[in-house]
Amino acid sequence: MEQIPADIDDQDRAFVRGYLGGQRDAANGLIDRYQKPLYNVALRMLHDAQDAEDVIQTVFLNALLKLKSYDPKYRFFSWVYRMTVNESLNVLKRRKPTVALEDEAGLPAAGSTPDRAAEAEDQVGMALLDLKPDDRAVVVLRHFVSFTYQEIAEVLEISVKTVKSRLFTARERLRVALLEREG
Amino acid sequence: MLDRDRIELIHREIDGANTPEESAAVRALLAGDPEARALAADLGRLSHLFDQVERRDPPPGLKRAVLEALAQPAPATPPSARGWSAPFALIRSALSRLAYVIRHFPEQMENAIMTKKTMLIGSAAVAAIVVVAAIMTGFPPSGAGAGTIGGDPGMQGVQQAARYHGRTMTVADVSIDNPEIQVLFQNPEILRLVQSDAFRSMMRNSAFRQLQESDAYRTVMNSDAYRTVMASDAYRTVMNSEAYRTVMNSEAYRSLQANEAFRTLQQQGAFREAQSTQAMRELQENQAYRSLQANAEFRQLQANQAFRDLQASQAFRDLQANEAFRSMQANAAFRTVMASDAFRSIMATDAYRTIMASDAFRQLQSAEAFRSLSRSQALSEAFMSQAMRTQD
Numbered sequence: 001m002e003q004i005p006a007d008i009d010d011q012d013r014a015f016v017r018g019y020l021g022g023q024r025d026a027a028n029g030l031i032d033r034y035q036k037p038l039y040n041v042a043l044r045m046l047h048d049a050q051d052a053e054d055v056i057q058t059v060f061l062n063a064l065l066k067l068k069s070y071d072p073k074y075r076f077f078s079w080v081y082r083m084t085v086n087e088s089l090n091v092l093k094r095r096k097p098t099v100a101l102e103d104e105a106g107l108p109a110a111g112s113t114p115d116r117a118a119e120a121e122d123q124v125g126m127a128l129l130d131l132k133p134d135d136r137a138v139v140v141l142r143h144f145v146s147f148t149y150q151e152i153a154e155v156l157e158i159s160v161k162t163v164k165s166r167l168f169t170a171r172e173r174l175r176v177a178l179l180e181r182e183g
Numbered sequence: 184m185l186d187r188d189r190i191e192l193i194h195r196e197i198d199g200a201n202t203p204e205e206s207a208a209v210r211a212l213l214a215g216d217p218e219a220r221a222l223a224a225d226l227g228r229l230s231h232l233f234d235q236v237e238r239r240d241p242p243p244g245l246k247r248a249v250l251e252a253l254a255q256p257a258p259a260t261p262p263s264a265r266g267w268s269a270p271f272a273l274i275r276s277a278l279s280r281l282a283y284v285i286r287h288f289p290e291q292m293e294n295a296i297m298t299k300k301t302m303l304i305g306s307a308a309v310a311a312i313v314v315v316a317a318i319m320t321g322f323p324p325s326g327a328g329a330g331t332i333g334g335d336p337g338m339q340g341v342q343q344a345a346r347y348h349g350r351t352m353t354v355a356d357v358s359i360d361n362p363e364i365q366v367l368f369q370n371p372e373i374l375r376l377v378q379s380d381a382f383r384s385m386m387r388n389s390a391f392r393q394l395q396e397s398d399a400y401r402t403v404m405n406s407d408a409y410r411t412v413m414a415s416d417a418y419r420t421v422m423n424s425e426a427y428r429t430v431m432n433s434e435a436y437r438s439l440q441a442n443e444a445f446r447t448l449q450q451q452g453a454f455r456e457a458q459s460t461q462a463m464r465e466l467q468e469n470q471a472y473r474s475l476q477a478n479a480e481f482r483q484l485q486a487n488q489a490f491r492d493l494q495a496s497q498a499f500r501d502l503q504a505n506e507a508f509r510s511m512q513a514n515a516a517f518r519t520v521m522a523s524d525a526f527r528s529i530m531a532t533d534a535y536r537t538i539m540a541s542d543a544f545r546q547l548q549s550a551e552a553f554r555s556l557s558r559s560q561a562l563s564e565a566f567m568s569q570a571m572r573t574q575d
Binding site for chain 2: 056
């Protein structure tokens with residue numbers, strides 16, 4: 001498991017200082033660095049591109065507008081990832097509960113695209129929706145942005161023990177949903 | 184049967200979190216335990232499946248949208264100048280989402296929709312007062328020194344404004360004797376409003392004058408969406424309703440106008456799915472907001488068919504989504520006007536309400552000649568002077 005390099009934190013702090021000092025380009029730097037991973041986190045949390053876009057816009061705006069309240073003793077990445085997860089969870093809470101269909105949760109329907117990446121995306125996306133949102137967040141942070149247990153704990157403000165518990169439980173469910181049905 | 188520790192060990196191996204010693208233990212475990220091998224193989228396939236999922240690029244406009252939203256407030260400016268001044272791209276995006284939101288989250292969105300309605304009411308009120316003032320006092324107001332009529336050098340203080348590229352009238356086209364101007368003098372409600380202390384106080388309000396001088400205000404006044412809304416029957420009916428008047432004069436609504444969360448939501452756009460924002464959460468906890476939601480007249484207004492028609496009209500939505508309109512709402516002067524006693528007093532007058540509902544007023548707004556007249560400082564001052572004499 002690779003940790004976020006320390007120089008990334010230093011660069012983030014430099015961007016933050018620059019932005020607070022009136023350098024508008026600093027916002028560019030922060031957005032360039034984080035927009036893709038944050039978008040992918042929101043996308044996998046929500047399984048909806050438009051919702052994910054809305055979440056990321058909200059997160060960046062809130063982050064930049066509240067940058068003054070950001071405590072630099074904490075790592076910037078964990079702050080924005082936490083905002084992204086929390087905002088995604090808020091969106092999920094507002095969604096009307098739906099009953100997942102058998103086919104949706106597992107394998108793609110017959111006749112779907114043969115493209116393997118698209119197939120994997122469909123399979124994984126639907127299976128993730130079957131997880132509890134808190135568990136899903138752990139899986140997404142682990143498998144889509146490759147965070148360590150410690151980093152996930154930092155982002156979600158939970159213990160490493162809880163991270164592992166949620167991750168292992170969620171993967172067991174995914175294993176059943178995605179693999180055993182394949183036979 | 185694998186015990187918990189061994190299962191965890193395998194999971195950790197998949198995640199690359201084991202020490203060399205632990206990895207060696209896993210290898211030994213897999214060599215002697217088929218169940219462990221099966222679990223490791225499944226987790227490996229699962230991990231591979233995740234790896235196959237493409238990491239998508241964010242939408243190309245996302246960064247621009249964020250930067251546009253941040254465009255107005257410079258980070259180093261004083262707190263009073265901060266704020267969400269122009270999240271236009273967000274609003275456009277949110278507009279496209281409105282139908283989806285309503286379709287999928289009706290129960291959960293109830294509060295958000297209530298808030299949207301609250302904001303719409305406020306926007307409509309401002310639009311009304313702004314247009315009255317624009318017509319009565321000229322455009323821009325006295326002191327700005329630049330109108331849009333002709334650019335005749337012989338007319339002091341009136342010069343061509345490059346901003347307005349529509350039909351340009353000449354001085355010869357406009358005069359106090361113009362039939363459209365005469366409509367004003369024949370309307371007792373308008374004259375009564377002009378003479379009222381509340382209106383005069385409003386006209387002296389420096390924030391109101393600043394607002395009139397802003398580009399956003401001018402752009403709104405010139406937008407087709409604004410004109411269409413102002414001329415609609417639904418708008419007039421709402422303006423004329425007792426429920427609307429009561430709501431606008433309620434203490435709860437006034438308190439909301441001073442609430443930062445409410446302002447933030449207004450600036451985000453009434454059609455935004457606002458419930459996800461911190462501002463929305465703060466607003467929902469606000470006592471004034473709660474009071475307004477429980478207000479009988481407020482609920483009555485929401486149930487009013489004209490109000491519903493107004494909200495559903497494309498012109499009103501266009502106005503709400505209009506960048507200039509959003510920018511105007513974010514304007515510090517606009518905020519001050521909304522919170523001013525003068526504004527509240529005008530809203531409370533019978534004359535104001537009557538004017539808003541009058542055919543004469545509607546006709547005036549739709550008249551191109553009158554719109555051009557209203558931009559002339561010299562003519563508006565002449566009108567005010569004439570109006571005062573007429574009242575004497």
